[in-house]
Amino acid sequence: MFRRKSFAILFVCLFPCSNLLGAQDSKPWNVILITVDTLRADHLEPYGYTQIRTPYINRLAHRGAVFEHAVASSPLTLPSHASILTGTFPFYHGVQDNVGFILSEDQITLAEVLSESGFATGAFVGSFVLDPRFGLDQGFDTYLADFQLTGMEVIAPGYIQKKAEEVMEFATRWMEEQISVGRPFFSWIHLYDPHAPYNPPSEFSTLYPDRLYDGEIAYVDSVLESLGKFLSESKIEEKTMLVLTSDHGESLGEHGEKTHGYFIYEATQHVPLIWVTPNGSLAGKKIADTVRLVDIAPTVLQLLDIEVPPAMQGSGLTPLLLGEKQGPRVAYAETHYPRLRFGWSELRAIYRFPYKYIEAPKPELYDLAQDPGETNNLLRTHSTLARSLHDELMELVNNQSRQSSQHLAGVDPLVAQALGSLGYVSSRSSAPSRDALVDPKDKVRLYGKVTDAHALIASGNLAEAIRSLEAVWAEDPEAVFVHHSLGLVYSRMGRHEKAVEAYAKAMEAFSEDPLLFFNMGTSYLQLERWKDAAQAFERVLDIDPSHFRARSNLATLWLQAGRFRATLRASELILEKHPDYEPALFNAGLASLALEKGDQAIAYLLQVLEINPRNSNAYQVLAQVSLQRGELESANEYLAKARELKRTVEENNRTIEQ
Numbered sequence: 001m002f003r004r005k006s007f008a009i010l011f012v013c014l015f016p017c018s019n020l021l022g023a024q025d026s027k028p029w030n031v032i033l034i035t036v037d038t039l040r041a042d043h044l045e046p047y048g049y050t051q052i053r054t055p056y057i058n059r060l061a062h063r064g065a066v067f068e069h070a071v072a073s074s075p076l077t078l079p080s081h082a083s084i085l086t087g088t089f090p091f092y093h094g095v096q097d098n099v100g101f102i103l104s105e106d107q108i109t110l111a112e113v114l115s116e117s118g119f120a121t122g123a124f125v126g127s128f129v130l131d132p133r134f135g136l137d138q139g140f141d142t143y144l145a146d147f148q149l150t151g152m153e154v155i156a157p158g159y160i161q162k163k164a165e166e167v168m169e170f171a172t173r174w175m176e177e178q179i180s181v182g183r184p185f186f187s188w189i190h191l192y193d194p195h196a197p198y199n200p201p202s203e204f205s206t207l208y209p210d211r212l213y214d215g216e217i218a219y220v221d222s223v224l225e226s227l228g229k230f231l232s233e234s235k236i237e238e239k240t241m242l243v244l245t246s247d248h249g250e251s252l253g254e255h256g257e258k259t260h261g262y263f264i265y266e267a268t269q270h271v272p273l274i275w276v277t278p279n280g281s282l283a284g285k286k287i288a289d290t291v292r293l294v295d296i297a298p299t300v301l302q303l304l305d306i307e308v309p310p311a312m313q314g315s316g317l318t319p320l321l322l323g324e325k326q327g328p329r330v331a332y333a334e335t336h337y338p339r340l341r342f343g344w345s346e347l348r349a350i351y352r353f354p355y356k357y358i359e360a361p362k363p364e365l366y367d368l369a370q371d372p373g374e375t376n377n378l379l380r381t382h383s384t385l386a387r388s389l390h391d392e393l394m395e396l397v398n399n400q401s402r403q404s405s406q407h408l409a410g411v412d413p414l415v416a417q418a419l420g421s422l423g424y425v426s427s428r429s430s431a432p433s434r435d436a437l438v439d440p441k442d443k444v445r446l447y448g449k450v451t452d453a454h455a456l457i458a459s460g461n462l463a464e465a466i467r468s469l470e471a472v473w474a475e476d477p478e479a480v481f482v483h484h485s486l487g488l489v490y491s492r493m494g495r496h497e498k499a500v501e502a503y504a505k506a507m508e509a510f511s512e513d514p515l516l517f518f519n520m521g522t523s524y525l526q527l528e529r530w531k532d533a534a535q536a537f538e539r540v541l542d543i544d545p546s547h548f549r550a551r552s553n554l555a556t557l558w559l560q561a562g563r564f565r566a567t568l569r570a571s572e573l574i575l576e577k578h579p580d581y582e583p584a585l586f587n588a589g590l591a592s593l594a595l596e597k598g599d600q601a602i603a604y605l606l607q608v609l610e611i612n613p614r615n616s617n618a619y620q621v622l623a624q625v626s627l628q629r630g631e632l633e634s635a636n637e638y639l640a641k642a643r644e645l646k647r648t649v650e651e652n653n654r655t656i657e658q
Contacts, residue, residue: 028304029278030175030240031114031186032227033296035084036220037077037127038194038260039246041070041272043217052214054221056228057274060244064276065285065321071292071331071351072248075260075268077129080247080293081136081190085109087297087312089332091401095135096336103135108309110297111139111186117306120178120185124171126192128160140188144170164191164223172230179234189227191220194250196259197455213250238278241303243296246271254373256444258451261337263440264349264358265374269333275321277303287320290353292331313400328352332396338440342447342481343509345437350393355382357389361439365389446476453485462489480509484516487523496523514544521553530557548574548581555587559594567591582611586618598625616645 041047045054046061047068073083074090082088082095082103087110095101103109111121122142130136130145137143147160171189178185193200198212200219208215224244231237249268251257260268273291275282294314301308302316319326331351338344348359354369365378365386379386440447449472456465466489469482487502503520510516521536534557540550555570571588574581589604602625608618623638 028117028119028184030178030184030236031119031300031304032240032242033084033110033186033188033300034224034227034242034244035081035188035190036194036217036244036246036272037190037192038196038248038250039217039220039272040249040252040267041246041270043214044272046274047272051211052208052218054218056221056225057244057272059228060242060274060276063280063283064242064274065282065287067273067275067287067289067291067317069288069290069353070245070271070273071290071333072246072269072271073293073333075248075262075264075333075335076337077127077247078134078136081130082107084245084247084293084296085111085136085188087294087308087314089294089313089400090334091397092313094402096334097340098129100340101134103138105135105138107135107138108311109136109139110300111188113139113301113306113309114186114304115139115141117304118184120183121187122171122174122178122185123188123190124167124174125188125190126162126164126167127190127195130190142174144174161192161195164193164220165226167191168223168226172227175230176234179236191223193220196250213252240278241300242276243300244272244274244276245293245296247293255441256448258448261335262444262447264333264335264347266356266368266372269349275299275317282321285321285323289320289326290329290331290351291317291320292329295329330392330396332393338443338447339437342443342450342479343437344440344443347440348393348397350389350396352389352392355385355389357386357393359390359393360441361437362441363390443476446472446479449475450479450482450485453482457485457489462493465489480506484510484513484519487519491519491523491526494526496526499523500527512543514540514547514550517543518547518550521550525553530560533557546577548578548584552581552583552587555584555591559587559590562594564591564594568595580611582608582615585611586615589618589621593621593625598629601625614645616642619645 043049043052045052045058046066072080074080074096076098078098078101079090079095082093083090086093086103086107088107090096093103093107095103111123115121121140122144123137123140124144125131128145128147131147132143132145147162167189168191171187175185175187194213194216198216199205200208200212200215204215204219204222205212208218228237231240248260249266249271250260251263251265251267254267255263255265257263257265257267271293273293273296292314294312295317296314298308298312298314299317299321302318308316315329331353333349333351334347336346339346345361350357350359351368354367356366356368356374358364358366363379363386364374365382366374366376367378368374370376449468453465453468453472456462456468466486469486469489472479472482483502483506487499487506490496490499490502500520500523503516503523506516507513517536517539521533521540524530524533524536534554537550537554537557540547541554551570551574555567555574558564558570559567567587568591571584571591574584575588578584585604585608589601589608592598592601592604602622605618605622605625608615612618619638619642623635623642626632626635626638
C-alpha cells in the first residue's frame with residue numbers, strides 16, 4: 001500500500017536536460033528499472049567479458065550509456081535495493097541486513113515521488129528477500145511478490161524465488177494494462193536467477209556446463225529479450241527510459257568468499273549500470289567516472305524534470321550523461337553481515353578513485369587502477385592517504401546518518417526460517433565494542449565451512465550438516481553461533497532435547513537474539529515443558545515487543561492454563577497490527593467463549609473461516625456454541641463440515657503413505 005508522505009513534488013528542470021532529451025511529448029516517458037540480482041559487471045560483454053553471450057544486454061549497451069565503474073552500497077539484496085529506491089546510503093535508511101530490518105515508513109522512495117507525479121507504479125520481484133513485508137512496497141500501486149510460507153516445519157525449504165520468465169510475464173502484463181489506459185508508468189523488475197545455487201534451464205546449463213553462474217546470466221538475458229520484444233510490439237520503446245543494474249555481484253571464490261555478503265571487495269561491489277533514453281542520444285557513451293547506485297533515483301527524477309527530494313544523498317548523473325566534467329564522487333560500501341551473524345567486525349569502504357579504503361580491524365587500501373583484484377594492500381606504504389580516507393569515511397557516516405531511521409524489525413520465525421534457505425539466518429550478535437571484534441579476513445575459512453554446512457541443511461542432508469557444524473565448533477571454540485544452526489537441525493530431526501542444549505550454548509554469546517529464544521520456546525512446546533516455553537516467549541517479548549508470534553504462543557499457553565482474559569488481551573493486541581493472523585483470531589474466539597461472550601466468539605471464529613475455510617477446529621467450536629444456544633440445525637451443519645474436513649485430511653494422509 002502507498003503510504004503518503006508530507007513532501008511536495010515540483011515539476012522543475014534542475015539541469016539543462018533539453019540538450020540530452022530533445023523534444024518531449026506532452027506525456028512523460030515511462031521508466032523501467034531492471035535489477036538483476038548477484039550480477040558482476042565483469043561477467044558481461046559490455047564490460048569486456050568474452051566467455052558469455054548476452055545479445056540483449058549488448059544491444060542496450062549500444063543504445064545507451066555504460067557506466068564503467070558503478071558501486072553498490074551493500075553486498076546484500078535488501079539493503080542495496082533500499083539504497084537504489086531511496087537514493088540513500090544504508091547508514092541513513094537504516095536497513096543493514098536481509099534479516100531483522102524493515103525500511104522505515106518515513107523514508108521517501110522513488111516510487112512514491114513518481115506516484116505523486118501521476119505515474120502508475122508496479123514492482124515485480126523474484127526473491128522473498130524483497131517481500132513487501134520488508135518495506136520496499138512504499139509508493140507502489142502494485143507489488144507482486146506472492147511468496148508462500150507454509151509452516152514452522154520449514155527450516156531450509158530451498159531458495160524461495162520465482163524464475164525470471166515468470167516475473168517478466170507478470171511485469172509485461174501489468175505494463176500492457178497501463179499502456180491500454182494511456183498512463184505513464186514506472187516498473188521495477190527484479191530478476192533473481194544468478195543468485196546461488198546456480199541452476200539455469202537445461203539449454204543454458206548445456207551451453208555453460210562448467211560455468212553455471214554464466215549460464216544463469218545468459219538465461220536472464222534471454223528473458224530480457226522478451227521484454228525488448230514486448231516494448232517494440234507495443235510501440236512504446238521510443239517513449240520508455242530503461243535502466244539496468246544489479247544490487248551486488250558475486251565473489252566466486254575471490255578472497256576466499258564463494259558468494260556475497262561477507263566482504264566488500266570489487267567482486268561484489270562493482271556492478272553494471274546501463275542507461276537507455278528513448279531518443280538515442282546516449283548511444284555508445286562510456287562513462288569512466290565512479291558513480292553509485294544511490295545516484296539512480298535522483299537521475300531518473302532529473303531526466304523527468306521532477307524535483308529531487310532533499311533527503312536523497314545520491315547525485316543526479318545528468319551532467320555526466322551530457323558529457324560534462326564533474327569532480328570525483330565519494331562512493332561508499334558496507335556490510336554488517338559478519339557482525340550481525342557471527343559477532344565479528346562489520347566492514348566499511350570509501351572510494352576516492354583510484355583508491356579504495358576498507359575500514360576493518362586490519363584496514364586495507366587498494367589502487368583499483370593498478371590492482372583491480374585488490375591483492376596488494378598499500379596501507380603501510382600509503383599510510384598518510386589511508387588516514388585521510390579513514391577520516392573522510394568517519395565524517396561521512398557520522399554527519400549523514402539518521403539514528404531514527406534504523407528500524408530493527410521483529411523477526412517473524414517463518415520469515416527467518418525461509419531466509420535461512422538463502423544462507424541469511426543466524427543469530428543477532430550481542431558482541432562488545434567494535435575494537436574487540438575479530439577481523440572477518442581472519443575467519444574466512446571458518447565462514448566457508450559454515451556456509452557449506454548451511455548448504456547441507458538446505459539439501460536435507462541433516463546428519464552430515466551436524467557433523468560439519470560440530471567440526472567447526474571443534475576447530476574454533478569461540479564460534480558459538482554454530483549452536484543456533486545445530487539447534488535448528490536437531491529441531492527439524494525431532495530431537496528437541498538436543499535442540500534446547502544447542503540453543504542454550506548459543507545464548508552465551510547471543511543473549512539478545514529474539515529468534516534464538518523463540519526457537520528454544522518452540523522446542524520446549526514440543527517437549528511439553530509449558531513453563532519453560534512461556535519463559536522463553538516472555539524473554540522474546542522483553543527484547544522485541546513487536547514479535548507477534550511469541551505473543552500468540554504465550555496466549556495459547558495462557559488459554560491452556562485458564563487465563564482467558566490474558567489470552568484475549570494478548571490476541572487483541574496482535575490483531576491490531578495483524579488483523580488476519582489466524583492463530584490470534586482462533587485464540588480470541590476461544591477466550592471469548594470461555595468468558596461467556598458468545599457473539600464475540602462467533603465473530604472471531606467466522607473471521608478464522610474467512611481466512612482459512614478448511615479450519616475444522618473452528619467449525620467444531622462453532623458447533624459447540626450453537627449447541628449451547630439451542631441452535632441445533634446450525635450445530636449439525638458446523639459439525640458435519642468439521643467431520644468432512646477431518647475425513648478429507650485422513651484420506652489425503654493415507655494416499656501420501658501409500
